[in-house]
Amino acid sequence: MAIGKGPEVVTTYDAKTPLMRREEVIADPLARLERMMEIRHAEQKIRELHEEGLAWGSTHSCDGQEAVAVGIAAAVAPTDHVVGAHRGHGLGLALGLTPEQLLGETLGRSVGAVEGLGGSPHLVETSVGLVFTVTLMGAGIPIAAGLALAAEVQGSGRVAVAVFGDGSVNIGAFHEGLNLASLWKLPAVFVIENNHYGEFSRYDRTTAVEPLARRAEAYDLPWELVDGQDVDAVIAAVGAAVERARVGEGPTLLELRTYRYFGHSRSDRAPYRPEGELEAWRARDPIRILGERLEAVGMVDADALAEIDERCRERIEAAAAHALASPVADPGAMFRHVYPEPNR
Amino acid sequence: MARLRMNQAIGAALADAMAEDPTVVVFGEDVAAAGGVFKTSVGLLERFGPERVRDTPISEMAIVGTAVGAAMGGLRPVAEIMFADFFGVALDQVVTQGALVHYLTRGAVTVPMVIRSSVGAGRGFAATHSRTVEEWFLSAPGLKLVEVSGARTAYGLLRAAVREEGPVVVLEPRALYGTREEFEPGDDAVIPLGVAEVRREGADATVVAVGQTVGIASEAIERLDASIELIDLLTLRPWDVETVLASVARTGRLALVEEHPFTGGWGPEVASRVGQELFGELTSPILRITAPDVPVPFTRDLEFRYLPTAEYVAAQLGRWLETDTLPSPWWERIGEEV
Numbered sequence: 001m002a003i004g005k006g007p008e009v010v011t012t013y014d015a016k017t018p019l020m021r022r023e024e025v026i027a028d029p030l031a032r033l034e035r036m037m038e039i040r041h042a043e044q045k046i047r048e049l050h051e052e053g054l055a056w057g058s059t060h061s062c063d064g065q066e067a068v069a070v071g072i073a074a075a076v077a078p079t080d081h082v083v084g085a086h087r088g089h090g091l092g093l094a095l096g097l098t099p100e101q102l103l104g105e106t107l108g109r110s111v112g113a114v115e116g117l118g119g120s121p122h123l124v125e126t127s128v129g130l131v132f133t134v135t136l137m138g139a140g141i142p143i144a145a146g147l148a149l150a151a152e153v154q155g156s157g158r159v160a161v162a163v164f165g166d167g168s169v170n171i172g173a174f175h176e177g178l179n180l181a182s183l184w185k186l187p188a189v190f191v192i193e194n195n196h197y198g199e200f201s202r203y204d205r206t207t208a209v210e211p212l213a214r215r216a217e218a219y220d221l222p223w224e225l226v227d228g229q230d231v232d233a234v235i236a237a238v239g240a241a242v243e244r245a246r247v248g249e250g251p252t253l254l255e256l257r258t259y260r261y262f263g264h265s266r267s268d269r270a271p272y273r274p275e276g277e278l279e280a281w282r283a284r285d286p287i288r289i290l291g292e293r294l295e296a297v298g299m300v301d302a303d304a305l306a307e308i309d310e311r312c313r314e315r316i317e318a319a320a321a322h323a324l325a326s327p328v329a330d331p332g333a334m335f336r337h338v339y340p341e342p343n344r
Numbered sequence: 345m346a347r348l349r350m351n352q353a354i355g356a357a358l359a360d361a362m363a364e365d366p367t368v369v370v371f372g373e374d375v376a377a378a379g380g381v382f383k384t385s386v387g388l389l390e391r392f393g394p395e396r397v398r399d400t401p402i403s404e405m406a407i408v409g410t411a412v413g414a415a416m417g418g419l420r421p422v423a424e425i426m427f428a429d430f431f432g433v434a435l436d437q438v439v440t441q442g443a444l445v446h447y448l449t450r451g452a453v454t455v456p457m458v459i460r461s462s463v464g465a466g467r468g469f470a471a472t473h474s475r476t477v478e479e480w481f482l483s484a485p486g487l488k489l490v491e492v493s494g495a496r497t498a499y500g501l502l503r504a505a506v507r508e509e510g511p512v513v514v515l516e517p518r519a520l521y522g523t524r525e526e527f528e529p530g531d532d533a534v535i536p537l538g539v540a541e542v543r544r545e546g547a548d549a550t551v552v553a554v555g556q557t558v559g560i561a562s563e564a565i566e567r568l569d570a571s572i573e574l575i576d577l578l579t580l581r582p583w584d585v586e587t588v589l590a591s592v593a594r595t596g597r598l599a600l601v602e603e604h605p606f607t608g609g610w611g612p613e614v615a616s617r618v619g620q621e622l623f624g625e626l627t628s629p630i631l632r633i634t635a636p637d638v639p640v641p642f643t644r645d646l647e648f649r650y651l652p653t654a655e656y657v658a659a660q661l662g663r664w665l666e667t668d669t670l671p672s673p674w675w676e677r678i679g680e681e682v
């Protein structure tokens with residue numbers, strides 16, 4: 001066959017590496033606010049690119065859920081392992097993925113996180129621990145248990161985190177994965193990102209248990225229901241669960257309550273929402289909550305907030321322009337990495 | 345005559361089956377209140393009520409397993425697995441349970457269930473939501489496997505599948521849900537399982553296609569100046585050996601247009617059977633036009649490179665007919681001038 005290994009794809013990052021971006025989020029509340037704004041702008045831009053016919057394929061926006069993503073990123077070490085799910089633009093950016101990698105993947109360009117071969121539901125950036133993103137519901141749960149097993153056997157001190165939706169708690173992988181992780185007391189954290197809907201169905205119409213995290217009791221795991229609109233509450237809960245895992249006390253199941261502002265995917269106008277639900281959640285917007293908190297302690301004022309917002313907008317615009325000017329992977333790319341190179 | 349999109353034709357088949365037989369029930373993820381993510385069950389909940397039309401949790405194993413049990417208990421469930429790739433988490437219930445109940449009860453219990461699912465690339469759903477996975481079912485004794493190619497065949501085969509006494513998996517190319525076809529729904533439109541359709545007649549070569557490659561092959565043939573017979577296989581297990589052999593015996597040439605990767609799938613099955621039965625009567629090697637042996641790429645240019653397009657199929661068929669030798673697939677010519 002005429003297909004060789006081919007050149008490694010050179011990725012042009014933002015001036016900051018993913019790790020630098022991640023360290024900011026861990027260290028600085030203002031950086032967390034900025035990252036949440038960046039995520040919001042990225043989602044807005046991705047919608048525009050689709051509307052303009054420049055992007056194609058399936059995509060899932062997380063507007064309204066930014067505090068979940070950024071809170072997890074701040075509470076988990078960059079050396080820990082995270083397995084995300086399809087609605088992962090926010091988690092990716094929060095963990096450190098650059099806007100170029102996200103926009104590039106969305107636009108199917110070789111500068112994308114996985115060379116444009118996976119699409120925006122498949123973000124990965126191993127330098128900050130985002131080792132895989134699954135698009136079959138619940139699949140990441142036993143995988144995280146396995147990553148935690150590896151950490152335990154190797155004594156690496158690493159923790160593995162699976163992030164998945166409210167719709168992903170009724171599949172075998174959830175139950176089998178949680179039971180095994182509990183039985184083996186693995187250093188894992190399981191995070192249900194309850195945005196109230198799995199596709200077009202409200203979570204309480206598809207699950208017999210309320211709150212969802214109470215499922216943990218069946219597997220003898222600690223659990224907590226958390227305000228997912230408050231980034232500090234997310235950091236506290238995820239941080240405590242990570243700590244428990246790290247000191248050998250086993251896994252925790254967390255349910256972060258949040259809300260999806262837009263439809264499941266592009267074509268969904270969300271006609272199934274009860275009247276007033278969206279407005280009630282928008283009144284608890286995670287960006288506003290953190291902005292007001294930082295304003296109250298004098299860390300920012302209205303001008304500074306506007307400035308940060310504008311900076312995020314520009315960064316996303318620049319990333320989109322860069323991605324649009326970048327090439328699509330060559331056909332040989334689809335043959336590379338199907339199998340790993342032998343290492344002996 | 346009705347001019348229906350394929351998703352509407354499926355909805356019509358479900359409605360007609362439910363009207364014909366009160367034991368037919370429909371369930372799956374978002375099939376009831378929302379009418380299905382591909383709008384294949386619009387209006388069924390309103391017409392037949394929540395007892396017979398149900399939304400399920402995201403629980404594929406429970407969906408298929410419940411269909412198996414409901415069928416054993418006397419209903420005729422038509423369950424939906426939204427993307428065929430999701431059969432991966434439910435395969436036990438399809439091939440190791442549902443398909444074997446009749447055999448392992450020595451005929452005492454039957455499983456008249458239908459599992460419908462969408463398949464195929466071409467919509468930007470990438471590696472985990474784009475496969476056709478026929479091979480998962482082809483080696484399952486006890487199971488029948490059907491793949492529709494448009495509104496008319498979707499209606500006709502689904503109606504027939506619901507009337508079967510054993511389990512049937514019906515695959516629906518999702519790229520075709522929005523395409524329209526004119527036909528008259530009703531009993532006369534029912535298409536029996538196990539029978540292929542000759543879509544156009546020809547003398548120089550036989551082309552067999554399945555699902556969305558039927559349309560692709562048809563378009564390719566139109567671009568060529570040759571007399572080519574096109575067969576739409578429709579049922580993949582058990583497939584219509586007789587029709588295919590009779591055609592190839594006449595034309596002396598067989599080409600297969602397959603959406604799935606080169607390795608596995610229905611194509612090798614048909615090729616090997618024809619090779620065995622008609623060895624010596626073939627005037628050229630059997631040509632298989634397939635996708636390469638890789639995951640389905642996301643980015644649009646590569647997705648439509650991956651899929652056999654009409655242009656590519658026409659080029660391969662043209663070279664093959666001209667030379668009576670096998671043209672190499674595109675992926676063996678990367679970097680060369682085409």
Ligand SMILES: Cc1ncc(C[n+]2csc(CCOP(=O)(O)OP(=O)(O)O)c2C)c(N)n1
Binds near residue numbers: 404
């Ligand atoms: C096993 C499986 N079944 C069904 C689907 C189709 N699907 C994709 S996203 C989705 C909803 C998931 O809901 P949830 O877990 O709450 O995540 P959200 O989309 O809200 O982030 C469904 C049903 C899938 N990807 N995998």
Ligand SMILES: [Mg+2]
Binds near residue numbers: 167194196197198199
């Ligand atoms: Mg959800």
